[in-house]
Amino acid sequence: MSLFKSQLHGLQWVKKTFGLEPRWTLLPDLEVLKRTLQSFKPSSKVKVTFLAQGAFNKLYDVKIDGENLVMRVSLPVDPCYKTLSEVATVNWIRRTTNLSVPTIIRYEPSGDNPVGFEWILMTKLSGKTLAESWRYLPLTAKSNLVRQLATHIACQFRNQLSGIGNIYALPSSIGTSPTVGRIVSMHFFWGDHIYQDIYRGPFRSSKDWITTRLSISEHDCLSVLGKNPVGEDLESDDDDEVEDATRTLEIIHKLRPLLSYVFPVDDQGQEPSIIFHDDLSRNNILVNDNGDLTGVLDWECVSALPLWKACYYPSFLEGRPRHSEPDLGRYHREANGEPSELYWEHLWEYETTLLRQMFIKEMERLEPGWVEVFNTSQVQRDFDIAVQNCDNEFVARHINKWIHDITAGGHNVRSLRDRIDNS
Numbered sequence: 001m002s003l004f005k006s007q008l009h010g011l012q013w014v015k016k017t018f019g020l021e022p023r024w025t026l027l028p029d030l031e032v033l034k035r036t037l038q039s040f041k042p043s044s045k046v047k048v049t050f051l052a053q054g055a056f057n058k059l060y061d062v063k064i065d066g067e068n069l070v071m072r073v074s075l076p077v078d079p080c081y082k083t084l085s086e087v088a089t090v091n092w093i094r095r096t097t098n099l100s101v102p103t104i105i106r107y108e109p110s111g112d113n114p115v116g117f118e119w120i121l122m123t124k125l126s127g128k129t130l131a132e133s134w135r136y137l138p139l140t141a142k143s144n145l146v147r148q149l150a151t152h153i154a155c156q157f158r159n160q161l162s163g164i165g166n167i168y169a170l171p172s173s174i175g176t177s178p179t180v181g182r183i184v185s186m187h188f189f190w191g192d193h194i195y196q197d198i199y200r201g202p203f204r205s206s207k208d209w210i211t212t213r214l215s216i217s218e219h220d221c222l223s224v225l226g227k228n229p230v231g232e233d234l235e236s237d238d239d240d241e242v243e244d245a246t247r248t249l250e251i252i253h254k255l256r257p258l259l260s261y262v263f264p265v266d267d268q269g270q271e272p273s274i275i276f277h278d279d280l281s282r283n284n285i286l287v288n289d290n291g292d293l294t295g296v297l298d299w300e301c302v303s304a305l306p307l308w309k310a311c312y313y314p315s316f317l318e319g320r321p322r323h324s325e326p327d328l329g330r331y332h333r334e335a336n337g338e339p340s341e342l343y344w345e346h347l348w349e350y351e352t353t354l355l356r357q358m359f360i361k362e363m364e365r366l367e368p369g370w371v372e373v374f375n376t377s378q379v380q381r382d383f384d385i386a387v388q389n390c391d392n393e394f395v396a397r398h399i400n401k402w403i404h405d406i407t408a409g410g411h412n413v414r415s416l417r418d419r420i421d422n423s
Contacts, residue, residue: 127294141291
């Protein structure tokens, strides 16, 4: 255990109002970063400046002899595995699609280096985030962007893998699929989850994958309730925590009997899967001034997931449906004359409602098999939503009602996704 803890050097989990958050106990040294990069090309001119920060990473703008690059230094939330998998995943996407992704120049998958952390040096993609550009793009440009993304999603559907987990190396021969291995997923490493003695894949089936996820959540609840102490009394004296854990545990115990019904085990072998970017949000999509796709960012923790999970809208198209275009004249204006945020929110809902329909039509044209999975997998996706949100007090009532309706055996049960989006 001491050796393993040494791999987590620099990481601390801090308890906040809405759960745990990762913190840096020491910061990367800019001079060390510069010297590290300089060592690869001693005659080069290197400049390193802080760029941004994410949940687990610090990004640095790097200029080497005038070339613009990005260096990402990462907390050891899942030591070695996260970096190795990300590098392989980016290279696999590059091999199987025309999607523009960063080129990995160098990387260190271990913190045992002068920087003290894992890091990746990659090319810097052009463009602005879709989040920055959305308000200024016409619907025609957004429609074209959706079609471009659909093309790449169809490519991934044609390059299916076997089993649920992450990839770590590409086969030497083109046309051969990589082997799926141990999963790298936030739920599996968040907080003390990284210490839990659980199987981390590759998972043969959806049922195996979800069973493990439920067990992790159950462990959290039992720890709060003091029913699973390890060396010390873990029982919480926080009434809210106890109430949350009790509610979550009840949902877990209701979901377990439904597993075999929703995910019957197929004895044909490992379940087909697809590399699925589950955070294809506006912040991770880059576009040029015309709205054309210039790249996709943030490939860490991107796993090979079951078809029913992967055959769904990219996350930037998810949300509450709105079928009528908002009338600008009915909304308050800010002091500077700009429309209120409520107008932009409603316009976003309206446009994404239209774009979802367009996306499905494009996928029908490109890959009807993808749409067939999409149309027949809502119950599985609903179950996944229930597992993912079983500890969310605001979603709990929807989950309980959905479980009740499914258990009652009624036909045309209203989807959990629809209940949440329209609440």
